[in-house]
Amino acid sequence: MDLMLLAPELTLVVTGLAVLLIGLFIPVGSKKILGFLATLGILAALALTVTSLGTEATMFDETLSIDALSQFFKIVFLVVLLLVSIASIKYTEGSDNTEEFFSLAIFATIGMMFVASANDLMVLFVAFELASLATYALAGFEKNNPRSIEASMKYFMIGSLSAALLLFGISFIYGMTGTTSIPAIAANAGGLVTNPIGIVALVLMLAGFGFKIALVPFHMWAPDTYQGSPSVVSALLAAGSKKMGIVAAFKVFIIALIALQAEWQMVFAILAVVTMTYGNVVALSQTSVKRMLAYSSLAQAGYISMAFVVLTPMALGGGILYALSHGFMKAGAFIATGAVVYMVLSQNKNTENPDHLDNFRGLGRRMPITALSMTIFVFALAGIPLTAGYMSKFILFSSTIQSGLVWLAVIAILNSALSLYYYARVVKYMYFLPTDAERVSEPLPYTIALAVAVIGVLAIGFWPEPFVHWAMEAAKVLIPGGI
């Protein structure tokens, strides 16, 4: 066994601990350095992960596996963390708790990365909880802001319930198959198919993952939490933590519970349609941008869930690529909103609803870079060509049509069209509605984070070939020969 395979995770652990410890001993004024330190560590971890692409190995008695799928998702998590971390350099400025913020974000990501590598349900659960606990605390980072506390509490309570359900499901699986190892479950699935308890276990686990992915009806915490949390944390939740649910579901359903394929494909078909439609329809009438993004994020989760229904290598590749694209788009959109909120609050500390759509009026003049980036992100989310969102949707939807599920593709495309309404509304507010407010300077860290995300979104849109290739490689891990 080669410990170097865990180098990215170890780098993050060291970085997280170092940030935490150094933070104890330096004055508030110089805590800015912690953000730079964290960002450097994340960059190093990202570089290590990218260089390890292509390696395949299992570790610790086959409880962890390193393969194209795990590395792809680790890159997604690290990219999101990188964006969040850069933007947070400004967000945490002047805060007493800078070190906690960065180390919690890093620990959450370590959890996500272990989920991506998990090859055993116990490891998966523990890693899942590591990520969850860290993000519960992050959601309530603004401890003097009642909304933030409320967001955190709701998230925590529904999270605990879901964790209990997940564990419950795992225990059934263990009872029926006598193992928690993911490949071994697949091999011993006989009991699950014959006994109705298999379906119960399936749905319980689905509830656990569905909570993270924010599938209807396990989604209700998401709008409240995304809106109440600091924007950078919302970015981490929507862009990072959601993908953890997706990769976990990929592994558990497609590898371990493949014997129950017919059952979960049907459930995912229902949930995908309900989730995307519900998300898009409710998003139409939101006036809080963060809440609108939360519902849009539901819709996107619905699209990604289509990969489970179609279950061809191309569909899975599309879903996996969507995860990466969504990471850039959604994190970028939340960070752009964060920049606006920061601007609004720095002008008037007591503004109610700093992310209200009205605050985006004339943003094209006030904060041109933020406005332009936001435009690119929302258009990407809507699936306008030459952006990452378009490429992902194109692959996912066309694979759906290819496998004969035309009705599903039609619903998804109609939903996409519907979503353009609320995405374009943001652009309308930014560029076409007048404002008498002055131009304000845009904080550099936010701008850098936005620029990185824009580059990501456009790179996948303009030069999709390598990304599609990586996503397809990752999909092969799930269904080696295709189904």
Added chain:
Amino acid sequence: MAIGDLAFLIPLLPALAFVLTFFLGKKLPNGGAIIPIAAIATSFVISLLITLNLLQNPGEVITQSYSWFAMFNLGILVDPLAAVMLTMVTFVSLLIHIYSVGYMSHDRSQSRYFAETALFTASMLSLILSDNILQLFISWELVGVCSYLLIGFWYQKPAAATAAKKAFLTTRIGDVMFLAGIVILFSDLFKIFNGTIPDGVFIMRFDEIFAHIPELAAMNANILGMEVSHITIITLLFFGGAVGKSGQFPLHVWLPDAMEGPTTVSALIHAATMVTAGVYLVARTFPMFIAAPDTLLVVAYLGAFTAIFAATMGIVMNDLKRVLAYSTISQLGYMMLGLGIGAAIGAEAVGMSIFHLINHAFFKALLFLCAGSVIHAVGTHDMRQLGGVAKVMPITAATMIIAALSLAGFGIPGTIFGTSGFFSKDAIIEGAYLFGESSGMWIPYVLSIVAALLTSIYIFRLIFMTFFGKPRTDYGGHESHASMTIPLSILALLALFFGGLTSRRFNDFVSETFGNNFVNMNIPELAEMGGYHLAAHVGHEPVLILWMPLIVAVAGLLIAYLIYGLKVVNMDNLVSRNNPVYKLLYNRYYQNAIFTDFISVKIIYEGFAFAVRSIDRGFDWVVNWISDVTIETGDSLRQFQTGVIQTYATAVVAGVGLLIVLIKVIMEVI
């Protein structure tokens, strides 16, 4: 390092110059003109070196391709055809840029001007360099956008804004046809490959397209009961694009109006960067045209018709620049005719046509720059107010007369004495003769020879009215600055000598385009596929035919001299609104009435648009209804989101229960 490795810099440098000038130009003297000038000069040097290298080593065609996505690539191809075009475009554009420093010195938006002309040049260069049809189309569209920006450069003037819109919309008709041709070509090739394209094969690249001409020719479509080969359809659509861009009848209407831009822009459009794109497109895809004889006939006839049609209007225009605009349309007609007679003489047609294109670039740029020099000094375009300008502007007058001689085609057949325009136009007219001889269709030849007479008349009418005689108004004026007259002199030398020095060699060089390591086409074989045989080479016609172009040119000069120099005929009777022929010509065959008032306003705007609007209203109602219902649904669904955590937990647990039951039930049913 071989010079070919730098080929990619040719369009890239002007493109960079665009960015730099756009952002920094305002802070630099002369609007940052030095940046595009330096960039284009470098591009010119590279192009020239590549051309010279190709002349010595005909095998060293430069091809570089990079995979873009799927079966598409980005790449460059510099073969003789592209090389001469690159050299010409960079050279003419360079001179125009230098000239513009003086010409635009009083304009406040100089930096915008230079940025846009740099982008214009870059787009045209990348169009020429493309090794695949898709990249060519993208550059083609960029050229269109730049022309819109530059024609409407003085956007405060309503006439300029309208002209820009007209140019953009008219060429768009051609662009749509071109795009349709590409789409058909793509789907056909896709079919030929059975939908599986091997790695490393880029189906939009010219060599790949040309390699599949036999299969394309074998595909047939049934249109109105006629069996038409796909290659004919594709080439006709490509030609449709060329008709728009190169101002052929009936899409030529934008070109005269494009005079609303600065005169230097007109020179750029007419000589180097825009209208030649259409001719280039046909030349570039010539192997496809050769295999589609019906299309070549259309090209030949339409070219010849445009040549004479525009020339008749050139005779009656009183605006200096408009005469030149019609002259360009007419000369483009010759170039198209030159390509069309490829049906008789094969690949040599490309050499002839491009030769005329290059010579035309020199003398037309010269004509425009001279006109600009006159306008700059005198302040009017109207020839009726000029006269005797030669006395105040001797250099301008001398160079313009040289350009006129070249345009009219003065030279002695069978020798190397002659203006550039003589050699190329003469070759095309003789080619049209051969075409008539081999096919029995004499109309193109007759049209082209009459058009030559008219050409000579209108250009010397312009010379006599502007430069000789007595000033008709008190216009003042002075010779232009050296930065303007030096480019004039250089162009004049080329308009005089380029043709004579290179004639035979040039044709051979460009005709090699379709036989090298990148594309190796057997043109006669392709022609036989189209069902006809190629005739002999140019140069063996009866003596009278050889001398005919010169005779009509001299005749034209004499007629113009008698009427406008000596005034032996009183033109007042002819030039009156009572003369129906004059009226027809002066009103430009009522094109405005037909195209704008009747087709655009009556049929499209009032008829079609009104009908569509009524239908649209209906759709609007349905769409609004759907959106209202959806938004209301959204509002009511929001009510579920109570904010009470108990509800959320209930939803989770209830959801779990419901899903279990649902699966069980559905599984039982299935």
